[in-house]
Every structure is written in structure tokens, then in C-alpha cells.
Amino acid sequence: MKKIYLSSPHMSDEGYEQAYIKEAFDTNWIAPLGANVDGFEQELSAIIGSKYAVALASGTAAIHLALKAVGVKQGDTVFCQSLTFSASANPIVYEGAIPVFIDSEKDTWNMDPQLLEKAFQKYTPKAVIAVHLYGISAKIDKIKAICKRHNTPLIEDAAESLGTVYKGKWTGTYGDYGVFSFNGNKIITTSGGGMLVSEKKEGIAKAKFWATQAREKAPWYHHEEIGYNYRMSNIVAGIGRGQLKVLKARVEKKRYIFEQYKEGFKNISDIEMGPDNLEQGDYSNHWLSVISLKSDTIKPIDIINELAKHKIEARPIWKPMHLQPVFKDCDFIGNGVSDKIFKKGLCLPSDTKMTDENIDRVVDIVCRMFK
Ligand SMILES: Cc1ncc(COP(=O)(O)O)c(C=O)c1O
DSSP: OOOBOSSOOOOOTTOHHHHHHHHHHHTTOOSSOOHHHHHHHHHHHHHHTOSEEEEESOHHHHHHHHHHHTTOOTTOEEEEESSSOGGGTHHHHHTTOEEEEEOBOTTTSSBOHHHHHHHHHHOOOSEEEEEOGGGOOOOHHHHHHHHHHTTOOEEEEOTTOTTOEETTEETTSSSSEEEEEOBTTSSSOOBSOEEEEESOHHHHHHHHHHHBTTOOSSSSOOOSSOOOBOBOOHHHHHHHHHHHTTHHHHHHHHHHHHHHHHHHTTTOTTEEEOOOOSSTTOBOOOSSOEEEEOOSSSOHHHHHHHHHHTTBOOEEOOOOGGGSGGGTTSOEEOOSHHHHHHHHEEEOOOOTTOOHHHHHHHHHHHHHHTO
């Protein structure tokens, strides 16, 4: 039996990615930048409705440069969603700034706007990082309004939510800066890579400058600032351009997988599906189908282990940042929600190559555990 993955790379059947790579080979635009990089930036911007973009080596690099672009410096406070992958928070520390973690709300699993407001009563942060976890939009309009009222820049970590539309706008386009990841497990992948998007022309120009070793315009190698080697290569960007052509199909398949699980588990009272669209017209990419268990007898790890016996990959929910030893000295504005989601939730296989039979097998194995 072939292994069923959580979320593995899925190249187009048409070979779009290879055509772009071939063009790069044929024209010897292997490195450093080139037509695929420009094309990937422009094409992604046009799809999501953002003005400017810079393609980077990773989503983490994009978060790092967003923090620099909004002026985060040593000793500053930055608010960050606690329930996320560590890459949302690590770049805060790269800059010598101090994260303060904010808990989630039940209905989106993302940053609780009320707790964000509460945190503003205690701190004056330099930036806020909100996340659209598992492809479910945060209440980003509310979060944005709070940030605006407190005159604080908003960075949207949309690493997992490319394709998610909330109240008519793509996630990643609400904040001062939006971040996408094309890591191997993401809804589209370039093997590794990221994108920083914004309406701010100067901010994106500055991010490009830092990402290319902060090389000043001079006939010699002249540096007035510390730079980074963060740009995406022209080969990698070719994969991205090809993947953009199948983004819509990938989102539809992820949504289909979520619906199949919902149907399959509808009679299991111990299983609660994770968050879905909040309002009519919202469109989640359901990057990973997540569930939580009401049961006290069966734990997420039991399901993960049982599926593993059948060569099926499932994963725990991200462990919140306020529970991570590396961030133990950071403040946390909490309400117990992310602790509970971590304890009770799990990510089911959501690979876009899954067949109906594969999905049925997962449903069957899980349902049998509750009988
Ligand atoms: C929520 C979140 N933020 C940031 C990242 C970092 O992206 P990358 O792996 O491209 O650096 C990821 C994924 O890896 C992620 O899931």
C-alpha cells in the first residue's frame, strides 16, 4: 500500500513548471535573478490583488524583512499569535526584539481580537504578526482596525493561506505586509521559497535591497547597512510560476478533502471539525484539514499512531509559542484556547494527490476507533 502523506509537493500534470525551468536553462538564466523571478512576483501580485512583491528564499525571510521594513529594532516589543509555527516568531528575535504572545479565539483558532486589544493596554508594540493558521482566515479586518487605532503596523503571516479569501479580499493583502511560503508542504511549492507583498512601493524596494546583500548603487561593492542573501533563484521561481497555474485546482481539492472528512465524521459525536468559513462568500483554502476531539478516552496521538500503522501521515497541532521552552521568558496574553486546541486537535492527511479511496480509508480507520 502506498503511503498517504500529510501534504506533499504536487507538480502540474501539464509540466508547466518544467517548461519555465527549461526556458531558464535555454537562456542560461540560472542565477541570480531573471525573468521567472520578475514573472512570479508580477503573476502572484495580480492574482491576489497586491501592488508590489518580492520573491525570497523562504517565508521566514519574508517575515524577517517585513519586521525590518516596519522599523522593528533591538528591544522593541512585537505582538505575535501564539498558536503558530515557530517561524512566525523567530525573526522577531533575529532583530533583538521581544515577542509577546497572544492567544487564539475558538471560532478561527487565530489571534483573538479582544486579547489583542487587551495587550495594547499593557504594551506599545512596534508591530503585530497575525497568522491565518491551516488556511483559515483570522478576523483580520477587526485585527487591522485595532492596529490602525493604535497606529501599529500589521504583518500578516499568510504562509499557510494562499488562496483563502476573507470578506472579498485575499488573505495576505490586509496587512501593511503579507507573507507567503512555498515550502514543500504548502498548497503550492517551489521546493522552498517565500514572497513578501505590500502596497508600499518603498518598503518592498527596501526589502529587495536587504535581500540582495544591501548592495548600494556604486561602481564598487559599497555597504552602508547589513544585508542578507534572501532572494529566490530564477530556477525556483520557474517552479512557482508553473504552480500558480494550478493554485485554483489545488485549493478546490483541499476544500473537497475537508468536505469529505466532514461528511465521513458526521455521526461521530466525539469529533469536531476545525474552523470553516465564517461568513458566506469567505473561502478557506483548507491547507490542512484539522479536527478536535471531545473524547477524553481517545487522544490525538492515538489517532496519529493508529494511522501511522497504516502508512498514513497525520500530525499534531502546532505547539503554541508560549509553551515553547525557547520562549519561556516571553509574556503571554492568554485565555486557555490555544492550550486546549493543542491538546485536543490534530491535522489529518490533506494531500492533494489523495484519491477518494484514500480519504475513505482515513475516515474508516478513524471511525473504527470510536466504535
Ligand atoms: C505559519 C507559518 N509561518 C511561517 C512559515 C515559514 O515559511 P518557510 O518554511 O517558507 O520559511 C511557515 C511554514 O513553514 C508557517 O507554517
